[in-house]
Amino acid sequence: MKIPRCEQLLEIAEEAVRQALRYGSDQADVFLSNEKEVHVLTRNRELEILKQAGSSALGLRVIVDHRSALVSTSDLSLPAVEQLAQQAIEVARQTSEDPHISLPEKDCYRDLPFVERWLDTEGLRVNTERRVSMAREAEQAAFDFDPRIQISEAGTFSSSENIFCYANSHGYSGVFPFSQFSMSANPIAVEDGQMQRDFWYTAAPALSGLRSPAEVGTIAARRAVRRLGARKTATCEVPVVFDPYTAQSLVQEICNALNGAAIYRRASFLRDRLGEPVASREVTIIDDPTLPRGLGSRPFDGEGLLTSPLTLIREGRLTSFLLDSYSARKLGLPATACAVRSSASTPSPGPSNFYLKPGRLTPEDLVSGVQRGLYVTELIGFGVNLVNGDYSRGAVGLWIENGELTYPVHEVTIAGNLSTMLHHIEAVANDIEFLGPIASPSFKISTMTISGT
Amino acid sequence: MENFFEQKFGLTEALYQQLLGRALSGGGDFAEIFLQYRIAEQIHLEEGRIKDPTRVISKGAGLRVNAGEKTGYAYSEDLTPEELASAAETSSCIASSARDFKISLGAPATPDRDLYSPETPLIELVLSEKLDLLRRADAAARSYDRRIKEVRVSLLNEISWITVINSSGVFVSDRRPLTRFNVFAVAEDGKSRQMAQKGGGGRIGKEFFRQNTPEFFASEAARIAVVTLDADPAPAGEMDVVLGPGWPGILLHEAVGHGLEADFNRKKSSAFAGMLGQRVASDECTVIDDGTIPRLRGSLNIDDEGTRSERTVLIERGILKAFMQDRLSARLTGAPLTGNGRRESYRHIPLPRMTNTHMLAGQHAPDEILRTVQQGLYAPGFGGGQVDITSGKFVFTTSEAYLIEGGRITRPVRGATLIGNGPDALKRMVAVGSDLQFDEGVGTCGKEGQFVPVGVGMPTVKLARMTVGGTSV
Numbered sequence: 053m054k055i056p057r058c059e060q061l062l063e064i065a066e067e068a069v070r071q072a073l074r075y076g077s078d079q080a081d082v083f084l085s086n087e088k089e090v091h092v093l094t095r096n097r098e099l100e101i102l103k104q105a106g107s108s109a110l111g112l113r114v115i116v117d118h119r120s121a122l123v124s125t126s127d128l129s130l131p132a133v134e135q136l137a138q139q140a141i142e143v144a145r146q147t148s149e150d151p152h153i154s155l156p157e158k159d160c161y162r163d164l165p166f167v168e169r170w171l172d173t174e175g176l177r178v179n180t181e182r183r184v185s186m187a188r189e190a191e192q193a194a195f196d197f198d199p200r201i202q203i204s205e206a207g208t209f210s211s212s213e214n215i216f217c218y219a220n221s222h223g224y225s226g227v228f229p230f231s232q233f234s235m236s237a238n239p240i241a242v243e244d245g246q247m248q249r250d251f252w253y254t255a256a257p258a259l260s261g262l263r264s265p266a267e268v269g270t271i272a273a274r275r276a277v278r279r280l281g282a283r284k285t286a287t288c289e290v291p292v293v294f295d296p297y298t299a300q301s302l303v304q305e306i307c308n309a310l311n312g313a314a315i316y317r318r319a320s321f322l323r324d325r326l327g328e329p330v331a332s333r334e335v336t337i338i339d340d341p342t343l344p345r346g347l348g349s350r351p352f353d354g355e356g357l358l359t360s361p362l363t364l365i366r367e368g369r370l371t372s373f374l375l376d377s378y379s380a381r382k383l384g385l386p387a388t389a390c391a392v393r394s395s396a397s398t399p400s401p402g403p404s405n406f407y408l409k410p411g412r413l414t415p416e417d418l419v420s421g422v423q424r425g426l427y428v429t430e431l432i433g434f435g436v437n438l439v440n441g442d443y444s445r446g447a448v449g450l451w452i453e454n455g456e457l458t459y460p461v462h463e464v465t466i467a468g469n470l471s472t473m474l475h476h477i478e479a480v481a482n483d484i485e486f487l488g489p490i491a492s493p494s495f496k497i498s499t500m501t502i503s504g505t
Numbered sequence: 506m507e508n509f510f511e512q513k514f515g516l517t518e519a520l521y522q523q524l525l526g527r528a529l530s531g532g533g534d535f536a537e538i539f540l541q542y543r544i545a546e547q548i549h550l551e552e553g554r555i556k557d558p559t560r561v562i563s564k565g566a567g568l569r570v571n572a573g574e575k576t577g578y579a580y581s582e583d584l585t586p587e588e589l590a591s592a593a594e595t596s597s598c599i600a601s602s603a604r605d606f607k608i609s610l611g612a613p614a615t616p617d618r619d620l621y622s623p624e625t626p627l628i629e630l631v632l633s634e635k636l637d638l639l640r641r642a643d644a645a646a647r648s649y650d651r652r653i654k655e656v657r658v659s660l661l662n663e664i665s666w667i668t669v670i671n672s673s674g675v676f677v678s679d680r681r682p683l684t685r686f687n688v689f690a691v692a693e694d695g696k697s698r699q700m701a702q703k704g705g706g707g708r709i710g711k712e713f714f715r716q717n718t719p720e721f722f723a724s725e726a727a728r729i730a731v732v733t734l735d736a737d738p739a740p741a742g743e744m745d746v747v748l749g750p751g752w753p754g755i756l757l758h759e760a761v762g763h764g765l766e767a768d769f770n771r772k773k774s775s776a777f778a779g780m781l782g783q784r785v786a787s788d789e790c791t792v793i794d795d796g797t798i799p800r801l802r803g804s805l806n807i808d809d810e811g812t813r814s815e816r817t818v819l820i821e822r823g824i825l826k827a828f829m830q831d832r833l834s835a836r837l838t839g840a841p842l843t844g845n846g847r848r849e850s851y852r853h854i855p856l857p858r859m860t861n862t863h864m865l866a867g868q869h870a871p872d873e874i875l876r877t878v879q880q881g882l883y884a885p886g887f888g889g890g891q892v893d894i895t896s897g898k899f900v901f902t903t904s905e906a907y908l909i910e911g912g913r914i915t916r917p918v919r920g921a922t923l924i925g926n927g928p929d930a931l932k933r934m935v936a937v938g939s940d941l942q943f944d945e946g947v948g949t950c951g952k953e954g955q956f957v958p959v960g961v962g963m964p965t966v967k968l969a970r971m972t973v974g975g976t977s978v
Contacts, residue, residue, distance in 0.1 A: 098575075101575070148553075319655070435888070444974050464924065501975070
C-alpha cells in the first residue's frame with residue numbers, strides 16, 4: 053500500500069473494532085471516510101467563491117445479542133472512540149432483538165484488494181488558477197453561444213479526494229481511495245422580459261474524463277436559450293421522449309423501487325414481482341460497481357463484501373433487487389453486496405453505477421417517430437409515490453410535431469404510473485452519459501398524461 | 506453558553522483575535538469564525554421493533570473572508586490552534602492586497618431572549634422515555650384500522666452549540682435544540698396500497714408531546730392512508746384550488762419565499778428582481794418571515810452569522826416591501842440585516858434563507874371560501890415542492906386532497922400535482938381565510954445543497970384557475 057494516510061486510517065478503523073469487542077460487543081464494524089474538497093465558483097467570469105477543506109468521520113456499528121446501534125464522530129482520537137464504543141453497546145442493549153441483525157457470514161468474505169484506479173493523483177494537483185480558469189471558460193462559452201445569454205449564475209469547478217475505509221470483527225478490512233471532479237455552467241437567457249435558466253455539468257473520477265469547459269458552457273447555453281418563449285400546452289395524452297438528463301431521474305425512481313429496504317417494508321410497487329415481466333423487452337437495468345469510469349465504482353461494499361456487476365431487470369423481467377445482508381436475510385434471498393454506507397449511517401441497500409442499458413437508436417430516431425408529443429428536458433417536484441407507482445411531476449421541454457422538435461413548453465405536468473410507464477418504454481436510444489452514479493440514455497414512453505391548459 | 510468552546514476545547518479570545526487577523530491578512534473586508542458542536546440522534550421503529558439507534562457527534566470551525574463580492578472559505582474539524590490558523594490562512598487567499606488589520610473583538614454575548622423551550626431537550630433524556638413515544642405511536646397507528654399493514658416511526662433529536670465571532674465586533678453564542686417526530690403508515694386492501702405520514706416537532710422539550718401526542722400523529726397518518734385507499738385518480742387541467750391551513754403554506758415558501766431571498770435578487774436571477782415597492786399580490790396578501798416565534802422549527806435566537814432574528818414584512822397588502830438578507834447581500838445592496846443568514850453547518854457558507862414564512866389571516870371564513878367553488882380541488886396536505894427561481898415555476902404534490910363539487914368537499918383523490926408560476930400564483934390568491942395556522946414542525950428546506958429546518962404558515966386560501974396535473978383527463 054502506497055498511501056500512508058490510507059494505512060493510518062485503516063489502523064484507526066481496526067482499533068475501533070477492537071474497542072467494541074473489548075467492551076462486550078458480539079460483532080462490530082467500522083466505516084471511516086476522509087474527504088478533501090476544493091470548490092471554485094465564478095460568476096460573470098469573476099472568481100466569487102473559493103472553498104477548501106478536509107474532514108474525517110468514523111461510524112462504529114456494534115451488534116450485541118442481535119441488537120445494533122451506531123455511533124459516529126469526527127474525533128478520531130482513541131479516547132473518543134473508546135467512549136463511543138461503550139455508549140453504543142449500552143444503547144444497543146435497550147433496542148429490540150432482531151434475528152436478522154448480524155454481519156454477513158464469515159465465509160462470504162474474501163481478502164479486500166487495494167485498488168487505486170479511481171484515484172487521479174495528477175488531476176488533484178491542478179492549481180487554483182487553472183481551476184478558476186476552467187470555471188470561467190465554461191461561463192465564457194455560454195456567453196459566446198448566444199447574445200441572449202445575459203447573466204451567468206455560476207461556473208464551477210470542484211474536486212474531492214476521498215478515502216473509504218472498512219473493518220469488521222471477522223478480521224476483514226480494506227481501504228479505497230478515489231477522486232471525483234466536476235464542472236458546471238449555469239447561464240440565464242433573457243428575451244422580451246422573460247428569463248430562463250438552465251445548466252449543464254460533467255463529472256468523472258479522473259480530470260481527463262471531464263468534458264471540456266467549452267462543451268459544458270455550450271450545452272448549458274443551448275438548453276437555456278431553447279426555453280425562451282416557453283408556453284403551456286393543452287391537456288392531452290401523448291408519447292413522451294425523455295432526454296438523458298430526465299431519463300436519469302426516472303431511472304433513479306426505478307432504483308429506489310428496487311431497493312431491498314423498500315421491498316421488505318412493502319413500500320415498493322415492485323415487491324412480490326421477482327421473476328415476472330415488469331417492463332417492456334427494451335428495458336435492461338444493470339448495477340455495475342466495476343465500471344472503469346464510474347462515479348459509483350467501488351471494490352467492496354458498505355459491509356466489506358467484494359462487489360460485482362448485477363442485472364436487476366433483463367429484457368423486461370425482474371431478476372434481482374439491490375440487497376444488503378439484512379434485507380437479503382429478511383427476504384430469504386441471496387445477498388448481492390449492494391450495501392451503501394456513510395460514517396453516520398448503518399449499511400443499507402443502494403446503487404453503485406446504476407443504469408438503463410443503451411439501445412441502438414439515436415435520440416433523433418426517437419423524436420422522428422412521434423407525430424405529436426413532448427420531449428422532456430427538466431422535471432421538478434416530488435410527485436412520485438413508490439408504494440403504488442403513482443407518478444406526476446412538473447415538466448419543461450419541447451413540443452414534438454410531425455417528428456420535429458418545435459416550440460418550448462413549460463408549466464405542465466406529466467403523469468402516469470411507474471408500473472405502466474415501464475411497460476410503455478417503447479424505444480431506448482444509444483446516448484448514455486454518466487453525470488453521476490445513475491445514468492440513462494434517452495427513451496420514449498408510448499403514452500402519458502400531459503396536464504396544461 | 507458563551508464559554509462552551511473555551512471550556513471544551515480551550516479556545517480563547519486571544520486565539521480568535523489572531524485568527525481573524527490572519528484571515529484578513531490578504532486584505533479582505535470582513536472575516537468570521539463560526540464554531541459548532543452538534544450531537545444528533547435518530548431512533549427508528551419498524552415492524553414493531555426499535556432499530557439501529559444512531560448518535561452522531563460533529564464539531565468544526567468555518568472561517569470566512571469576504572473581499573468585495575468574493576468569499577474565501579475553509580473549515581477544520583480539528584479545533585487546535587495550528588489547524589485553525591491553517592484554515593484562516595486558506596480563507597485569506599481570496600483577497601489579493603495584503604495589509605495589516607487591527608482586530609478588536611466584541612464582548613462575548615448570549616442572545617437577549619430565549620425562543621427555545623426551557624425544558625430539557627429530548628436528546629438529553631434517557632433513552633427509555635423516548636422509546637416509549639415511538640411505541641405509543643406504533644400501537645396507535647396499528648389499532649386505527651385493520652388495513653394499516655406497515656408502520657414506521659422516527660424520532661430525530663439534536664442539540665447544536667454555536668459561536669460566531671467576526672471582524673465587525675460580533676461575538677455571540679447560541680444553544681439550539683431541535684426535535685422532529687414522524688409516523689409513516691402504509692394501508693392496503695385487496696385492490697390498492699397507499700402511504701401517508703404525519704409528523705411534528707420544533708425547538709421543543711418533551712412538553713410538546715403532551716399537547717401533540719404520539720397517538721395524534723399516528724392516527725392522522727393512518728387516517729390519511731386509509732382515506733386515500735378509496736381515492737380516485739386526480740383530475741388533470743385548470744381548476745380552482747383551495748389550500749387548507751398550515752402546512753400548505755409550503756406553497757408560499759416555494760412559490761414566493763425563495764424568490765424573495767436577497768442573493769437571487771442581487772444577482773438578478775429571481776423573477777422578483779427589481780420589483781421592490783411594486784404590487785405583486787392582491788390587497789388580501791401580507792407575507793411575513795418571522796424567526797422570533799417561540800419553539801417553532803424555523804425560529805432562531807440569532808442566525809448563523811450572529812444577527813438577531815427578526816420579523817420581516819416581505820409583502821404588505823400586496824406590495825413588495827423587503828427581501829431576506831444575509832450579511833453579504835445586505836452589505837452589497839445597502840439593505841438592513843434581517844437575521845436570515847443561515848447555513849447547514851460549519852462546512853457551509855451562509856446564504857439568505859427563510860425562517861418561518863407565513864401569510865397573515867384574511868377576513869373570509871374557511872367554509873365561505875369553499876362555497877364559492879363549483880368544481881375544484883381542496884388540498885389540506887402536501888408532500889414536497891420545488892421552484893425554479895428564475896422563471897418562477899413551482900410544483901407541489903398533494904398528500905391529501907379532495908374534489909370540491911358544488912361548494913362542498915366530496916371524494917378523495919390521489920397523486921395531484923399543482924404547477925404554477927410564483928408571481929402569477931400570488932395574483933391568483935383571490936380569497937384569504939381567517940384561520941392562520943403554522944405547520945406542526947416538519948419542514949426542511951434545501952438550497953444549493955444545504956438543508957436547514959424551516960416553518961411555514963398559512964390560512965385557508967383560494968387560488969383561482971391553477972393547473973392540476975393528474976392522470977384523469
